[in-house]
Amino acid sequence: xxxxxxxxxxxxxxxxxxxxxxxxxxxxxxxxxxxxxxxxxxxxxxxxxxxxxxxxxxxxxxxxxxxxxxxxxxxxxxxxxxxxxxxxxxxxxxxxxxxxxxxxxxxxxxxxxxxxxxxxxxxxxxxxxxxxxxxxxxxxxxxxxxxxxxxxxxxxxxxxxxxxxxxxxxxxxxxxxxxxxxxxxxxxxxxxxxxxxxxxxxxxxxxxxxxxxxxxxxxxxxxxxxxxxxxxxxxxxxxxxxxxxxxxxxxxxxxxxxxxxxxxxxxxxxxxxxxxxxxxxxxxxxxxxxxxxxxxxxxxxxxxxxxxxxxxxxxxxxxxxxxxxxxxxxxxxxxxxxxxxxxxxxxxxxxxxxxxxxxxxxxxxxxxxxxxxxxxxxxxxxxxxxxxxxxxxxxxxxxxxxxxxxxxxxxxxxxxxxxxxxxxxxxxxxxxxxxxxxxxxxxxxxxxxxxxxxxxxxxxxxxxxxxxxxxxxxxxxxxxxxxxxxxxxxxxxxxxxxx
Ligand code: HEM
Ligand SMILES: *[C@@H]1O[C@H](CO)[C@@H](O)[C@H](O)[C@H]1NC(C)=O
Ligand SMILES: *[C@@H]1O[C@H](CO)[C@@H](O)[C@H](O)[C@H]1NC(C)=O
Numbered sequence: 169x170x171x172x173x174x175x176x177x178x179x180x181x182x183x184x185x186x187x188x189x190x191x192x193x194x195x196x197x198x199x200x201x202x203x204x205x206x207x208x209x210x211x212x213x214x215x216x217x218x219x220x221x222x223x224x225x226x227x228x229x230x231x232x233x234x235x236x237x238x239x240x241x242x243x244x245x246x247x248x249x250x251x252x253x254x255x256x257x258x259x260x261x262x263x264x265x266x267x268x269x270x271x272x273x274x275x276x277x278x279x280x281x282x283x284x285x286x287x288x289x290x291x292x293x294x295x296x297x298x299x300x301x302x303x304x305x306x307x308x309x310x311x312x313x314x315x316x317x318x319x320x321x322x323x324x325x326x327x328x329x330x331x332x333x334x335x336x337x338x339x340x341x342x343x344x345x346x347x348x349x350x351x352x353x354x355x356x357x358x359x360x361x362x363x364x365x366x367x368x369x370x371x372x373x374x375x376x377x378x379x380x381x382x383x384x385x386x387x388x389x390x391x392x393x394x395x396x397x398x399x400x401x402x403x404x405x406x407x408x409x410x411x412x413x414x415x416x417x418x419x420x421x422x423x424x425x426x427x428x429x430x431x432x433x434x435x436x437x438x439x440x441x442x443x444x445x446x447x448x449x450x451x452x453x454x455x456x457x458x459x460x461x462x463x464x465x466x467x468x469x470x471x472x473x474x475x476x477x478x479x480x481x482x483x484x485x486x487x488x489x490x491x492x493x494x495x496x497x498x499x500x501x502x503x504x505x506x507x508x509x510x511x512x513x514x515x516x517x518x519x520x521x522x523x524x525x526x527x528x529x530x531x532x533x534x535x536x537x538x539x540x541x542x543x544x545x546x547x548x549x550x551x552x553x554x555x556x557x558x559x560x561x562x563x564x565x566x567x568x569x570x571x572x573x574x575x576x577x578x579x580x581x582x583x584x585x586x587x588x589x590x591x592x593x594x595x596x597x598x599x600x601x602x603x604x605x606x607x608x609x610x611x612x613x614x615x616x617x618x619x620x621x622x623x624x625x626x627x628x629x630x631x632x633x634x635x636x637x638x639x640x641x642x643x644x645x646x647x648x649x650x651x652x653x654x655x656x657x658x659x660x661x662x663x664x665x666x667x
Pocket of ligand 2: 260261262263541542543544545546547
């Protein structure tokens with residue numbers, strides 16, 4: 169008993185010492201911000217884990233009180249200054265990612281979690297070209313095919329008059345498209361009985377767990393010694409679904425490796441391209457390929473599905489937007505088949521403006537993105553930030569900044585059709601910045617263009633009691649998640665008679 173008290177006192181003293189250090193002696197003690205956030209990670213833990221992905225909102229509050237630079241935890245600085253971010257995150261900089269923040273997403277071998285700038289460059293080099301617009305254009309027929317799958321589901325709802333959860337359809341479609349691009353065989357969720365319900369619960373579970381493990385990583389050794397009988401009994405349905413998903417990806421990876429490098433490049437999926445292009449294969453290569461596969465499925469599904477749902481919702485909310493869009497689409501007379509020319513769709517000014525505004529609204533990645541400059545200190549206004557300190561920014565806070573986007577919560581495609589809109593576009597960063605910018609952005613943008621254009625030309629979509637709160641991301645966990653009891657985007661559909 170006595171020993172325990174001594175131990176506890178020791179722990180308290182140590183914590184107190186740490187707090188004093190962080191407050192007064194740390195090289196970041198001059199950075200503004202709440203003292204509670206500066207002395208321990210518990211403050212952030214409360215918002216990120218207990219409240220589930222709500223620190224972005226709290227960081228926004230901090231900026232309101234303390235100005236453009238705040239210390240968000242003992243070790244990290246967050247800056248809300250769009251011009252500085254464009255400069256600081258520019259592609260010529262050789263910044264590293266912040267390992268503590270990223271390690272949880274897909275493990276250390278995936279491109280997205282790679283810390284070191286140079287290692288990242290080689291890894292990304294094994295698939296970068298395959299995601300360039302030229303290559304993605306060749307994939308348009310597959311996107312159209314997946315869309316037709318979604319359309320079959322929608323047709324059924326036209327006939328029965330039943331309410332459709334369009335959020336679900338969009339997420340399944342996004343997952344089917346990205347998996348068709350990356351894996352030898354698509355996940356084909358649109359054909360599943362539960363319309364991907366299980367898949368989505370597994371992704372949400374993944375993001376929640378990943379976020380918690382950032383703070384509770386020290387518990388990992390304890391978890392690994394739990395006997396498997398007890399461990400399995402503890403697994404929830406979403407956890408089991410996640411394990412099944414990983415098994416499926418493992419089978420894909422083994423397929424790819426077994427097949428070996430292929431001389432005939434046409435028709436290869438992204439994993440096979442990596443397998444072809446990676447010349448230094450060590451014993452970790454299988455694990456690497458698996459983590460890349462996980463990363464692509466995770467990074468490409470929720471983000472794109474969410475953007476599609478949010479964009480559709482606002483088109484429905486703003487009647488004038490809907491009418492103008494429809495008029496433009498009808499006049500363009502697009503035929504949606506294997507020969508669809510994506511450049512023709514992208515040349516439609518109003519459609520582009522609607523999608524750009526949709527990207528501003530949807531925050532596919534609503535949490536902060538921390539980077540480290542290892543080699544030299546960074547000067548921001550009168551503040552010096554020592555080398556090696558993670559500096560983060562959040563696109564969402566720029567997208568909702570009224571100085572850049574007047575009336576930021578008004579869905580207004582017209583703001584992208586002004587004479588100086590080109591200048592405005594540089595402040596739009598739904599896909600991040602610099603060397604770590606989203607490589608899947610062209611695939612995502614093509615898919616969003618095709619889906620929005622198709623759905624509004626083929627159906628009259630009617631919102632069935634969906635409110636903003638059902639769609640807006642409330643929990644930013646790397647991917648966006650609406651409130652727990654969100655119904656998703658509920659609609660009824662009528663076939664549009666085309667004359
Ligand atoms: C609207 C849809 C999407 C949005 C808003 C989005 C957003 C982002 C953002 C903000 C990042 C940077 C993350 C960071 O800096 O830590 C990122 C990275 C990434 N995204 Fe996307 N993304 C989307 C769709 C996709 C798709 C369809 C794919 C798959 C083809 C994809 C694959 C990736 C990968 C692999 C990375 C890591 C890149 C790297 O670290 O080099 N994303 N995405
Ligand atoms: C680190 O920051 C300095 C000063 O802003 C900059 O000149 C340099 O390019 C940065 N280093 C890297 C590796 O990006
Ligand atoms: C509709 O789909 C979304 C996301 O795919 C899900 O969160 C929501 O629970 C679904 N709504 C209903 C009523 O099942």
